[in-house]
Amino acid sequence: MNMIHLLPPEIAQKIAAGEVIERPVSVIKELVENSLDAAASAVRVDLAGGGKALVRVIDNGRGMGREDALLCFERHSTSKISTEEDLWRISSLGFRGEALASISAVSRLVLRTSDGKEGKGTQVEREGERVLKVSDIAFPQGTTVEVRDLFFNLPARQKFLRSDRSELGLAVRYLTFVALAYPEVGFSLFQGTREILNCPAVAGAQERIFQLYGRAVLERLSECQHEEQGYEVRGFASRPPSGRQDRAHQFFFVNRRPVKDRILQAALNQAFRGSLEKDQFPEAFLFLRVPFTEVDVNVHPAKAEVRFKESQLVFHLILRCLDKALLQGKGFRAVYPDEPEERPEKWVRDAAGPHAFSPPRQGKEERPDLFPAPAADSGPHPQVLGQYLDTYIVATGDEGLLVIDQHNAHERVLFDKFKEIDSRRSWPRKMPLVPPLLDLSPPETLALEDSQAELEEAGFRIQPMGGRSYALVEYPDILKEEEAQEIFLAVLAEMKEAGTIDRREKLLATLACKTAIKAHQPLSWEKMDYLVRELFRTSRPSLCPHGRPILVKVDRSAIEKGMKRPTV
Numbered sequence: 001m002n003m004i005h006l007l008p009p010e011i012a013q014k015i016a017a018g019e020v021i022e023r024p025v026s027v028i029k030e031l032v033e034n035s036l037d038a039a040a041s042a043v044r045v046d047l048a049g050g051g052k053a054l055v056r057v058i059d060n061g062r063g064m065g066r067e068d069a070l071l072c073f074e075r076h077s078t079s080k081i082s083t084e085e086d087l088w089r090i091s092s093l094g095f096r097g098e099a100l101a102s103i104s105a106v107s108r109l110v111l112r113t114s115d116g117k118e119g120k121g122t123q124v125e126r127e128g129e130r131v132l133k134v135s136d137i138a139f140p141q142g143t144t145v146e147v148r149d150l151f152f153n154l155p156a157r158q159k160f161l162r163s164d165r166s167e168l169g170l171a172v173r174y175l176t177f178v179a180l181a182y183p184e185v186g187f188s189l190f191q192g193t194r195e196i197l198n199c200p201a202v203a204g205a206q207e208r209i210f211q212l213y214g215r216a217v218l219e220r221l222s223e224c225q226h227e228e229q230g231y232e233v234r235g236f237a238s239r240p241p242s243g244r245q246d247r248a249h250q251f252f253f254v255n256r257r258p259v260k261d262r263i264l265q266a267a268l269n270q271a272f273r274g275s276l277e278k279d280q281f282p283e284a285f286l287f288l289r290v291p292f293t294e295v296d297v298n299v300h301p302a303k304a305e306v307r308f309k310e311s312q313l314v315f316h317l318i319l320r321c322l323d324k325a326l327l328q329g330k331g332f333r334a335v336y337p338d339e340p341e342e343r344p345e346k347w348v349r350d351a352a353g354p355h356a357f358s359p360p361r362q363g364k365e366e367r368p369d370l371f372p373a374p375a376a377d378s379g380p381h382p383q384v385l386g387q388y389l390d391t392y393i394v395a396t397g398d399e400g401l402l403v404i405d406q407h408n409a410h411e412r413v414l415f416d417k418f419k420e421i422d423s424r425r426s427w428p429r430k431m432p433l434v435p436p437l438l439d440l441s442p443p444e445t446l447a448l449e450d451s452q453a454e455l456e457e458a459g460f461r462i463q464p465m466g467g468r469s470y471a472l473v474e475y476p477d478i479l480k481e482e483e484a485q486e487i488f489l490a491v492l493a494e495m496k497e498a499g500t501i502d503r504r505e506k507l508l509a510t511l512a513c514k515t516a517i518k519a520h521q522p523l524s525w526e527k528m529d530y531l532v533r534e535l536f537r538t539s540r541p542s543l544c545p546h547g548r549p550i551l552v553k554v555d556r557s558a559i560e561k562g563m564k565r566p567t568v
């Protein structure tokens with residue numbers, strides 16, 4: 001008996017569909033791309049269950065007549081290419097002609113569409129491979145596709161879907177990307193009746209960034225533009241020294257497609273090397289126009305990868321564009337403008353290079369509450385010798401020397417302390433007289449709504465002020481006024497990524513990380529002594545809450561071996 005046999009067509013279809021359609025956001029992506037290809041000027045997306053129960057995309061594009069409405073579900077049915085040459089000149093978003101075939105194979109789908117001719121439209125109802133019903137309906141020009149119960153007939157796939165919240169997060173992210181790439185199109189996103197994103201059509205990227213992120217983000221950016229050999233890049237990037245705490249605002253588009261690309265990323269990093277404050281990342285919204293023959297944007301149907309023929313050229317294009325913007329004056333300020341009194345001393349020590357070891361010194365305590373006097377009975381503990389490179393505390397341990405990372409150590413100490421405060425649910429709070437105002441982006445608003453309870457328990461109370469604006473009316477007492485806003489945003493960013501179980505830990509870890517002293521900061525002897533004592537009282541002195549090592553031991557035996565001294 002032979003062992004190889006052909007799969008029945010329904011099964012082959014489903015397998016193929018699964019390759020294009022992985023999760024709700026892939027459905028959204030395919031449908032929105034079709035709307036854009038149909039020249040829609042407004043696209044609305046409705047979701048239920050993060051898209052697992054329902055994805056509905058409504059557009060006012062060119063629509064389809066009855067014949068096309070039936071044909072569009074056939075595999076390799078497309079209006080976008082007809083000859084092989086077309087393949088190489090393609091500028092539309094979709095052209096494989098398999099999106100609708102795939103989506104309909106794994107869902108319950110209703111298509112309503114009209115091309116505006118004959119004053120009527122067509123409705124097609126399908127369930128998996130079967131057409132249930134085709135009818136004439138009254139319908140304005142445009143197309144609505146409703147996709148319910150994704151993977152209802154592929155339970156194995158269903159298992160790979162994430163929580164509603166997490167699928168919704170992917171949808172918001174995707175729509176933010178397209179909204180940035182197509183400012184002339186209006187986009188809105190609803191989950192049930194809750195409006196998550198709403199960006200009416202505007203003239204350009206600048207207005208779109210404003211709609212999505214508000215004034216504060218826009219004010220940190222400067223415009224850039226550069227053209228070379230038929231390539232062009234334009235957009236907005238950070239104006240040093242202020243950047244952002246994370247990489248959430250780094251967007252690249254190639255011929256209006258959002259892409260993730262190593263070369264583009266590397267060029268961005270290089271352009272900003274050394275010009276941002278510590279622990280800050282550049283923000284960038286960069287739009288590249290590359291000749292269609294020079295780039296393959298369809299390396300993978302579902303992933304945002306590109307392949308450039310001339311990657312060196314692209315790298316230099318971005319670099320030059322950003323360099324130009326950085327040089328255009330405005331951007332050039334000292335890197336650490338707020339620490340004048342520290343500087344001369346610091347320079348002397350830096351000049352000392354590898355010998356930058358400083359004995360303990362006295363210093364003002366700018367955050368006394370985070371460095372209280374240690375408990376009197378803290379028992380035997382390592383003795384501080386001094387600070388190395390303003391970053392490590394050197395101390396004597398039982399069996400040799402300890403080199404302790406001051407930031408990680410403080411983070412561990414604070415984390416344990418915060419956990420303790422948190423377990424009593426009694427965060428002391430501060431209510432600023434004039435609450436700082438923040439503009440939140442759609443993903444941030446979502447994160448805020450989802451984690452409001454946790455944030456409030458940790459001392460952050462936020463009040464909506466209309467539109468994107470929120471006021472930070474209360475924050476944990478341990479935060480300094482000038483950092484409260486930034487730390488709140490950092491916590492929010494963490495919450496956006498966090499799952500449901502680890503949220504609280506993440507919140508505390510972020511608070512600890514952001515309030516802990518940084519590297520390259522001279523410390524007084526009291527602080528170092530406090531840190532070392534407290535560190536050895538914590539639950540895990542050797543690992544910081546993010547899992548990074550806190551200390552390196554230089555064993556006495558290694559020292560003695562180096563000295564060729566017989567070990568005792």
Ligand code: ADP
Binds near residue numbers: 034038061094101
């Ligand atoms: P592709 O986009 O690769 O051509 P699809 O399966 O996504 O393949 O769509 C098949 C065809 O259906 C498209 O080429 C287009 O002609 C038509 N179509 C799909 N969605 C829309 C829409 N929203 N408005 C108008 N026509 C559409």
Ligand code: MG
Binds near residue numbers: 033034095097
């Ligand atoms: Mg398509």
